[in-house]
Amino acid sequence: MFSKRKFMCLAAAATMLAAIPVQAFASDWTPRRPIDFVIMAGPGGGADQIARFIQSVVEKNDLTSRPLVPNNKGGGSGAEALLQLNSARDKDHTLLVTLNSFFTTPLRQEGLGIDIQTFTPVAMMGVDPFVLWVHKDSGITTFEQFVEKVNADDGQFVMGGTGKGQEDSIVIAYMSGAYDLNIKYIPYDGGGAVAKDLAGKQIMATVNNPAEAKGFYENGDFVPLLAFSDERMDAYPDVPTMKEKGQDFSYYNQRAIVGPPGMSEEAAEYYRDLFQTVYESEEWQNYLQSESLSPLPMNAEETREYWTKQVDNHRELLAEIDD
Amino acid sequence: MEILSYLVDGLLLALQPINLGLIVIGVSVGLFIGAMPGLGSVNGVAILLPITFLVPPGSAIIFLAAIYYGAMYGGAISSVTLGIPGASTAVATTFDGRPLALQGRASLALVTAALASFVGGSVANVLFTLFAPPLATLALSFGPPEIFALMLLAFATFVGLGGDDIAKTVFSICIGLVFASIGFDQISGQPRLVLFDISGFLHGIGFIVLAIGVYGIGEMIWTIEQTRGEVTTTTPRMSVAGMISDTREAVRRGWKGTTIGSFLGFFVGVLPAAGATPGSLMAYGVAKLVSKTPREYGKGSPDGVAAPEAANNSASTGAMLPMLTLGIPGSPTTAILLGGMVIWGLVPGPQLFVNETEFVWGLIGSFYISNFAALLINLAFIPLFIWMLRMPFTVLAPMIFVLSIIGGFAATRDMHDIWLIVIFGLGAFFLRKFDYPLAPAVLAIVLGPIAEPTLRQSLLLSSGDPSIFFTRPIAGPITIIALVLIFLPALKFFRRNKSTESS
Numbered sequence: 001m002f003s004k005r006k007f008m009c010l011a012a013a014a015t016m017l018a019a020i021p022v023q024a025f026a027s028d029w030t031p032r033r034p035i036d037f038v039i040m041a042g043p044g045g046g047a048d049q050i051a052r053f054i055q056s057v058v059e060k061n062d063l064t065s066r067p068l069v070p071n072n073k074g075g076g077s078g079a080e081a082l083l084q085l086n087s088a089r090d091k092d093h094t095l096l097v098t099l100n101s102f103f104t105t106p107l108r109q110e111g112l113g114i115d116i117q118t119f120t121p122v123a124m125m126g127v128d129p130f131v132l133w134v135h136k137d138s139g140i141t142t143f144e145q146f147v148e149k150v151n152a153d154d155g156q157f158v159m160g161g162t163g164k165g166q167e168d169s170i171v172i173a174y175m176s177g178a179y180d181l182n183i184k185y186i187p188y189d190g191g192g193a194v195a196k197d198l199a200g201k202q203i204m205a206t207v208n209n210p211a212e213a214k215g216f217y218e219n220g221d222f223v224p225l226l227a228f229s230d231e232r233m234d235a236y237p238d239v240p241t242m243k244e245k246g247q248d249f250s251y252y253n254q255r256a257i258v259g260p261p262g263m264s265e266e267a268a269e270y271y272r273d274l275f276q277t278v279y280e281s282e283e284w285q286n287y288l289q290s291e292s293l294s295p296l297p298m299n300a301e302e303t304r305e306y307w308t309k310q311v312d313n314h315r316e317l318l319a320e321i322d323d
Numbered sequence: 324m325e326i327l328s329y330l331v332d333g334l335l336l337a338l339q340p341i342n343l344g345l346i347v348i349g350v351s352v353g354l355f356i357g358a359m360p361g362l363g364s365v366n367g368v369a370i371l372l373p374i375t376f377l378v379p380p381g382s383a384i385i386f387l388a389a390i391y392y393g394a395m396y397g398g399a400i401s402s403v404t405l406g407i408p409g410a411s412t413a414v415a416t417t418f419d420g421r422p423l424a425l426q427g428r429a430s431l432a433l434v435t436a437a438l439a440s441f442v443g444g445s446v447a448n449v450l451f452t453l454f455a456p457p458l459a460t461l462a463l464s465f466g467p468p469e470i471f472a473l474m475l476l477a478f479a480t481f482v483g484l485g486g487d488d489i490a491k492t493v494f495s496i497c498i499g500l501v502f503a504s505i506g507f508d509q510i511s512g513q514p515r516l517v518l519f520d521i522s523g524f525l526h527g528i529g530f531i532v533l534a535i536g537v538y539g540i541g542e543m544i545w546t547i548e549q550t551r552g553e554v555t556t557t558t559p560r561m562s563v564a565g566m567i568s569d570t571r572e573a574v575r576r577g578w579k580g581t582t583i584g585s586f587l588g589f590f591v592g593v594l595p596a597a598g599a600t601p602g603s604l605m606a607y608g609v610a611k612l613v614s615k616t617p618r619e620y621g622k623g624s625p626d627g628v629a630a631p632e633a634a635n636n637s638a639s640t641g642a643m644l645p646m647l648t649l650g651i652p653g654s655p656t657t658a659i660l661l662g663g664m665v666i667w668g669l670v671p672g673p674q675l676f677v678n679e680t681e682f683v684w685g686l687i688g689s690f691y692i693s694n695f696a697a698l699l700i701n702l703a704f705i706p707l708f709i710w711m712l713r714m715p716f717t718v719l720a721p722m723i724f725v726l727s728i729i730g731g732f733a734a735t736r737d738m739h740d741i742w743l744i745v746i747f748g749l750g751a752f753f754l755r756k757f758d759y760p761l762a763p764a765v766l767a768i769v770l771g772p773i774a775e776p777t778l779r780q781s782l783l784l785s786s787g788d789p790s791i792f793f794t795r796p797i798a799g800p801i802t803i804i805a806l807v808l809i810f811l812p813a814l815k816f817f818r819r820n821k822s823t824e825s826s
Contacts (some may be wrong), residue, residue: 049662052372056666059373069737070369075526076507076514083522105772109514158784164512186780187510192658196595196651200463202784215650215672286668 029266036094037068040078051097057283078105082114088260092267097260100167101222103314121303123275126293127252129229132204132223155182160194160203163187168207171251173321189234210292235292333688345386350697353393358401359731363410364656380667385689394694395636399436409540412599412635414534415607421625435573435625436632437701439581443633444694446585447640455772467780472801479808480608481766492760499767500529509780523739529702530768532740539727540748552648580610580626581633588634592641598654599638606634742750
């Protein structure tokens with residue numbers, strides 16, 4: 001506990017620090033306060049795991065002078081997190097860990113008034129591909145059999161996912177459109193719940209990131225049918241991609257770090273260096289491999305271009321869902 | 324006995340000096356995190372996760388599990404002494420723990436809570452050790468219709484909780500359900516009921532916010548109004564002989580609640596999606612339902628303290644089961660533990676039990692040790708907590724206020740929630756003035772977010788046909804029991820009216 005006098009001293013020191021012009025730190029900016037590490041999802045989900053993993057790498061290797069403090073703002077499909085970032089008071093000490101609701105939520109909830117192009121790109125940590133899974137007891141082993149079964153069930157084939165407008169539903173909608181499939185879609189509140197209900201055969205198939213289905217796959221419960229990646233995945237060399245099936249479609253979950261609008265260039269540079277170090281660490285490289293993430297290194301300008309492309313893509317894909 | 328040899332190995336691992344030391348530290352830290360209103364095991368585990376890199380994975384998870392255990396014990400402490408639930412899992416403990424404390428029997432309440440927690444934890448540990456794989460299969464057979472049926476059953480046990488006035492109980496449940504639906508609609512994927520476009524409502528109304536408002540602020544205003552500012556102190560006994568006689572009384576008057584809580588809590592905990600909070604509330608409801616003296620509940624029944632306390636410990640062990648056997652979190656805290664396992668380089672999933680025998684059984688062994696350590700540490704601290712109660716209310720009231728505000732802020736770090744706590748406190752005071760029971764509203768905000776999506780998922784599955792709740796082998800019987808319980812009081816009411824008419 002601080003004594004009152006100590007507290008006053010600290011407060012005075014803090015005011016003085018704040019009064020010093022920012023330029024003084026231009027050459028070697030370092031964080032002066034704990035960093036608000038906003039996560040676009042609730043505790044325990046895929047995005048949360050990645051954020052905490054990154055935090056742990058930073059902590060373990062002692063990479064910052066101030067800690068990253070994870071702050072779960074999952075409300076409204078990440079809308080809450082986006083608003084928090086958009087109106088961050090301390091622009092140099094706020095960071096966001098994204099998934100694709102970074103693109104979809106501003107499109108689906110236009111009233112939020114969020115323009116992601118105003119945000120500051122910091123780092124692209126990797127992209128997470130999607131895979132179509134069925135339970136081994138279904139007897140389905142190829143994508144062709146899957147299409148046949150869905151057609152035979154005539155609207156009674158049940159798939160689970162994390163909700164309308166979420167990543168997996170976009171993939172399912174595209175797949176349904178391309179192969180004229182009539183699928184019954186049940187929304188759940190997270191990838192874990194979806195995987196559990198596929199394991200319990202409450203639903204018949206899912207589209208999940210490999211990380212969420214890996215345990216069951218290794219146990220032989222889940223069978224991967226199709227990967228929605230550009231190339232075959234190293235961890236699943238026998239699983240064909242949708243591109244091989246003649247559809248020009250791939251879909252990834254963006255795992256990136258983003259700063260608020262108006263983050264100072266010095267701070268942005270500091271964080272870019274920081275996350276570059278994290279990216280190159282042995283821990284992160286092992287994580288990319290074990291969780292089947294693909295690397296997608298890009299600089300700030302490339303990231304902005306990537307965002308523009310993604311927003312356009314998602315606008316089209318979402319229009320398909322709403323039809 | 325293969326299991327026994329694994330268990331012995333696990334116990335030996337947990338008893339290694341470093342692990343034993345971590346257990347004692349973890350349990351003590353957890354006890355205080357749990358006792359701090361608003362902060363529960365979720366926050367404790369999340370905050371301390373990064374520091375576990377200093378030790379091997381086995382020791383790390385043992386440490387976190389010890390915090391989890393300690394927090395379950397600690398939650399009861401502020402529920403009893405201050406009347407504010409220390410953690411969401413300890414809300415039901417306030418229902419009878421607080422009245423006991425007001426009668427000067429705080430030490431009885433605390434001893435009962437500690438013993439019930441210990442028994443709940445022990446029962447759960449034994450069930451876990453013996454039946455983990457078959458129970459995992461059972462958990463998987465619970466799809467949306469089964470979970471919804473179970474939630475219906477929980478509501479049914481609570482219809483009688485608010486006393487005789489069923490209309491007011493139903494009203495209270497409805498208010499809770501409306502609050503529960505604020506924020507985000509999972510099925511359509513759209514925000515809903517974001518009142519006045521305030522972004523704080525996007526994350527919905529947290530259960531802990533309502534609970535602190537109702538039981539922290541509301542209760543305080545109520546007490547001030549009742550005593551008209553007169554200084555009241557309870558002078559609870561505090562002696563070794565007193566504690567021994569309290570122990571005897573706790574066993575005599577709390578064994579029924581403990582038994583119900585231990586088994587029911589474990590079962591509810593094992594089901595992914597539920598967790599310890601619904602488990603403890605359901606245990607309270609069922610204990611009251613089967614009690615011969617239901618009228619004592621809410622007025623200071625040791626059974627009413629024992630049932631939720633046994634249940635929350637037993638459920639927290641139960642929630643570890645789907646985490647370890649399937650890699651699926653059974654509660655928010657286990658979700659974070661699961662994340663920790665990934666960080667430590669373990670692969671959660673069905674193979675964990677086979678590939679990481681030492682890790683899994685070391686953890687199970689640590690449950691036994693943590694449970695025992697938590698009991699001893701908790702009992703040792705009881706005199707300290709009782710001493711706190713000797714403070715005059717004029718000192719205690721501002722303290723409760725400050726703790727409520729800090730606790731509410733700590734959980735979400737959002738000022739929005741602080742204003743809500745104050746508003747709920749005032750609202751609760753007036754509702755109480757008009758004799759509305761508040762426990763059902765609290766129950767509804769816990770169970771609503773589980774019940775609503777599962778109801779709608781089930782109806783999507785069946786294309787809108789409600790018979791899905793009756794035709795499935797597990798959901799069917801549960802639904803029918805729930806409906807009978809809901810309509811039983813109405814039937815009784817109808818009969819009673821008839822008999823008064825004829826006489």
